[in-house]
Amino acid sequence: MTDVAATSTGQAAPPPVGAARRPPGYTLTGAVTWGGLWVFVGGLLLAVASVLLASLTTQLADGWLPRGYTTRWYTQSWTTFGLGRLLVTTVEVGVAVVAVTLAVALPTAYVLARLTFPGRRLLLLLFLVPQVVPVMTYAVPLATLVYRLRLNDTLAGIVLVNLVPAIPFAVLVLLPFVEQVDPRIEQAARVCGATNRRVFVHILGPLLVPGLLAAGVLTLVRVVGQFELTFLVSGPDSQTLVVALYGAAVQAGELASQEINAMATVYMATTLTLLLVALRVVDPTAVAARDGRSSR
Amino acid sequence: MTGRGCGGALRIDALRREFGSFTALEGLELDVPAGEFVALLGPSGCGKSTALNLLAGLLDPTTGTISLDGRRIDRLPPEQRGIAMVFQNYALFPHLTVADNIAFGLRMRGCPKPERAERVRRALDLVRLRAQADRYPRQLSGGQQQRVAIARAVVVEPRLVLMDEPLSNLDASLRLDLRTEIRALHQQLSLTTIYVTHDQTEALSLADRLVVLRDGAVQQVGTPAEVYERPANAFVAGFVGYRNSLPGTLTGGVFDAGDLVLRVGGYGTDRPAPGPAVAMIRPEDLLLVREPAAGSGNEVPLDVRVCEYQGRGFAIEGSGPGGQLLHCRSDRSFRPGERAVAVVAPDRVRLFARPQTETPTPDRALPVDGQPS
Amino acid sequence: MxxxxxxxxxxxxxxxxxxxxxxxxxxxxxxxxxxxxxxxxxxxxxxxxxxxFQGTQGWSSAYRDFFADRLVNNHGSRRSILITLELALAASVVNVVLAVPIAYRMRGRVRAKRALIAVVLVPMTLGTVFVASAMKEFLGPSGWLNRALLGIGAIEQPLPLVGNVTGVLLSLVFTGLPFAFLLMVGYTSGIDPGLDKAAAVCGARPAQRFWLVTFPLLLPGMTITFCLSFVLAFGVFPSATLVGNDAGPTRVLSKVAYTEYSYGHYPTASAAAVVMAVVQLAVLGLVLSARGLLHRGPTTGGKG
The missing domain is CATH 1.20.5 (Single alpha-helices involved in coiled-coils or other helix-helix interfaces)
Known part of the structure; x- marks a missing residue:
């Protein structure tokens, strides 16, 4: 057995270095990390707050806060920019793009996830490349094409150009979701006598609902925020909210800044509503992290 | 790798760890002389992994002390404890080759390069992986990966090696091979080792000494033979293979379980005081026959329900006179529904005072060949 | 048959x-x-x-016009390549360098992690146009930031944060960092925490554990994050127009292409767009081929 003397000297030895033990979060790097994070969050909140405040100001102020508050800029900007019209267009474009995208992307993602066939890698590349090519590279010729089809300044044109980045994006979001569904479940259904259509409707459909929701919501967020493509094909009769916001912000000198900020606030409210909906449906890290998915 | 005697002497004193109001480990006392192989055995959630993590420094104890060779280590961070650990999921560094994985601990200890190479080479030989030195962990099989993990642990000549269910991710035959290998390695290097497992055969075959844990409390400490032959209580008995347990009352030399009465003998000193008790019998000691020979022991009539062929004999499950489920053995086959007689010698019936709480369900506590998950 | x-x-x-x-x-x-x-x-x-390739004077005239700075609102289209590259590279380096430590500290259970992630998502949802216009308000000469710095006496003149490269960079970081952060959270949580423990037991100090174990395993994820941040930062022009000065110091390539397009000069617009694609793909190719030299495998230390 252990010799007792050694043990007792051990206990009499210098007190444990417990105090110096692993100080979590109080290291220099920790301070830098959290400091950076709070600068980011603080800057963001202050920037948003300054837009909000500026949209409610009666008069441009010299001090921190405006001299008086009013909501008249909202009504004014509603008529100046036709905000109602813009909102309707934005929603129409969003819904149409999401519907078409999901209808096209789901079967594509299914085939790419499940089957191996000659040309599969090439197809995968076809859906990956639009993610790494600058938007302008295809936006310029695509817009020319849309003009030639006489679809410019129409809803159809905007929907069409927005589909180009949306479909491959949705395919890539859906792929891991399809891969997660064990193919043996499908095989089991087939063994039980289900036809292809029934497998899709009764087995895959319900299992893929989370994936479809994720893809749909993320696509919607992207379409609402999509600027470059929509900008190139939209005209005065067909603008989405972002494009109008950009237009107003560019000619800032000619418009009351409160009016522009009122519009920005409306835009912000729209997107944040979308974000809240999205967060209820999608775990953001799960989607963004699909490459880093751990196997455990 | 210098041979005998590089292990240190471990002393654990009143080690206790709480998670909130839950006590994961209470008052663990253990004295491990240098070079001993101790297995912590118990079902999942018994506190054995907590104990190991406390030893490794991955958890802080609530109270209690740990000393290695007389030096307090319980407040040191893991990297200063001079220990090594083998993890259940191997935890090999996927971006390093086998040789670099093994060299990692030596690098951290500032071992000069030529010596490092030599020691890594010897460690590779020890686990017979010389040919795989430049492979990456993902290119190895599970058994090879775990051998790398073992080599990574022993190469630094730690004063204490901790093993956290190292065999439980391997399939059955591989597990057996590696078990023998671990035993051989320990005999060769005599490293002080604490080995955590829920598999009693693993613990019995590997360890010099066993510590059986349940709900954070030590149930029994002893050599494998002591624990196997003289379990301290009904829980330990159930865990080391006493699969049949009958509640009843002990009076004199007779155990009354209601519908059946057993004569008991032997183990005189261990026998509990008369009163409520539990009789426990190993299936191997309960022999099923059609016609009992006279005077062979206690005879229990049995209705056969299931008969399994097990190569060297048959394992039979049946119900006794009071409907008790009994497991027994026979060298002959029985048909379900058949009536037979189970015979057990009086000195093969182990008696324990009736425990306050339930004995563990044998199916979970006794992994015969398969693995409870 | x-x-x-x-x-x-x-x-x-x-x-x-x-x-x-x-x-x-x-x-x-x-x-x-x-x-x-x-x-x-x-x-x-x-x-x-x-x-x-269908320029007015021969097949290469559009490119010659581009590289000879003969485009509409001539501010030097060659310089635009450098400006765009600098902005995008700087923004993605900042994004990755900030995202990695934040995400690394988030890998365990952290209080209010979900709320924090939600806040971080806001600028992503708002998009470049809104962030740029909000930044213009916030960072401008009479914005809150300059007002505060003047107020505490840290500066005597308002800092020129708008109308130059600084403003664009800040705006790109605000839109790009959330995305980089989300990706890195995924990569850091994909690393088996057991490896950190194993390294600790092997005798590695916290800094050694990070640089010898976690960091090499994060590198592939970092290159991907860098590439995607770069793609995001390279193509946008609202920030360059609204917060920067697109007539000069922040005239990015997409703005050049757009201006040509809006004047109906399709060959030169296309040439600018092609140059953009070539530059971007070249950068991605370089980064990814460097990645090929690094470890590319699972980030868990055993069978899964």
Missing amino acids: SASGPSGDHLLRWRDRARRRGVTPTVWLVVPGALFMVVFFVYPVCYGVGLS
């Missing part, structure tokens, strides 16, 4: 062969998506490349 005749036989054999190579009827489900991408992505890109 014999009844189907020679042509039917041939068809059957062909179908059989196709089936053996994996072409089952289900494969045709991919056709609508693939067709759409070919018609509305591949074709326009090819068309654009073709268009860029």
Whole structure:
């Protein structure tokens, strides 16, 4: 057995270095990390707050806060920019793009996830490349094409150009979701006598609902925020909210800044509503992290 | 790798760890002389992994002390404890080759390069992986990966090696091979080792000494033979293979379980005081026959329900006179529904005072060949 | 078989062969998506490349105009390449360098992690146009930031944060960091925490554990994050226009292409767009080929 003397000297030895033990979060790097994070969050909140405040100001102020508050800029900007019209267009474009995208992307993602066939890698590349090519590279010729089809300044044109980045994006979001569904479940259904259509409707459909929701919501967020493509094909009769916001912000000198900020606030409210909906449906890290998915 | 005697002497004193109001480990006392192989055995959630993590420094104890060779280590961070650990999921560094994985601990200890190479080479030989030195962990099989993990642990000549269910991710035959290998390695290097497992055969075959844990409390400490032959209580008995347990009352030399009465003998000193008790019998000691020979022991009539062929004999499950489920053995086959007689010698019936709480369900506590998950 | 005749036989054999190579009827489900991408992505890109070679004076005139700075609102289109590259590289380096430590500290259980992630998502949802216009308000000479710095006496003149590279960079970081952060959270949580413990037991101090174990395992994820941040930062122009000064110091390539396009100079617009694509793909190619030298495997230390 252990010799007792050694043990007792051990206990009499210098007190444990417990105090110096692993100080979590109080290291220099920790301070830098959290400091950076709070600068980011603080800057963001202050920037948003300054837009909000500026949209409610009666008069441009010299001090921190405006001299008086009013909501008249909202009504004014509603008529100046036709905000109602813009909102309707934005929603129409969003819904149409999401519907078409999901209808096209789901079967594509299914085939790419499940089957191996000659040309599969090439197809995968076809859906990956639009993610790494600058938007302008295809936006310029695509817009020319849309003009030639006489679809410019129409809803159809905007929907069409927005589909180009949306479909491959949705395919890539859906792929891991399809891969997660064990193919043996499908095989089991087939063994039980289900036809292809029934497998899709009764087995895959319900299992893929989370994936479809994720893809749909993320696509919607992207379409609402999509600027470059929509900008190139939209005209005065067909603008989405972002494009109008950009237009107003560019000619800032000619418009009351409160009016522009009122519009920005409306835009912000729209997107944040979308974000809240999205967060209820999608775990953001799960989607963004699909490459880093751990196997455990 | 210098041979005998590089292990240190471990002393654990009143080690206790709480998670909130839950006590994961209470008052663990253990004295491990240098070079001993101790297995912590118990079902999942018994506190054995907590104990190991406390030893490794991955958890802080609530109270209690740990000393290695007389030096307090319980407040040191893991990297200063001079220990090594083998993890259940191997935890090999996927971006390093086998040789670099093994060299990692030596690098951290500032071992000069030529010596490092030599020691890594010897460690590779020890686990017979010389040919795989430049492979990456993902290119190895599970058994090879775990051998790398073992080599990574022993190469630094730690004063204490901790093993956290190292065999439980391997399939059955591989597990057996590696078990023998671990035993051989320990005999060769005599490293002080604490080995955590829920598999009693693993613990019995590997360890010099066993510590059986349940709900954070030590149930029994002893050599494998002591624990196997003289379990301290009904829980330990159930865990080391006493699969049949009958509640009843002990009076004199007779155990009354209601519908059946057993004569008991032997183990005189261990026998509990008369009163409520539990009789426990190993299936191997309960022999099923059609016609009992006279005077062979206690005879229990049995209705056969299931008969399994097990190569060297048959394992039979049946119900006794009071409907008790009994497991027994026979060298002959029985048909379900058949009536037979189970015979057990009086000195093969182990008696324990009736425990306050339930004995563990044998199916979970006794992994015969398969693995409870 | 014999009844189907020679042509039917041939068809059957062909179908059989196709089936053996994996072409089952289900494969045709991919056709609508693939067709759409070919018609509305591949074709326009090819068309654009073709268009860029149809300049007014010979096949290469659009490119010659581009590189000789002979475009509308001439501010030096060659310089635009450098400006865009600098902005995008700087923004993605900042994004990755900030995202990695934040995400690394988030890998365990951290209080209010979900709320924090939600806050971080806000600028992503708001998009470049809104963030740029909000930054203009916030960072401007009479914005809150300058007011505060003046107020505490840290500066005497308002800092020129708008109308130059600084403003654009800040705006790009605000839109790009959330994305980089989200990706890195995924990568850091994909690393088996057991490896950190194993390294600790092997005697590695916290800093050694990070640099010798976690960091090498994060590198592949960091390169991907860098690439995607770069793609995001390279193509946008609202920030360069609204917060920067697109007539000079922050005239990015996409703005050049857009200006040419809006004047109806399609060949030069296409040429600018092609130059953009080439530069971007070159950077991605460089980064990814460097990544090929690094570890590319699972980030868990055992069987999964």
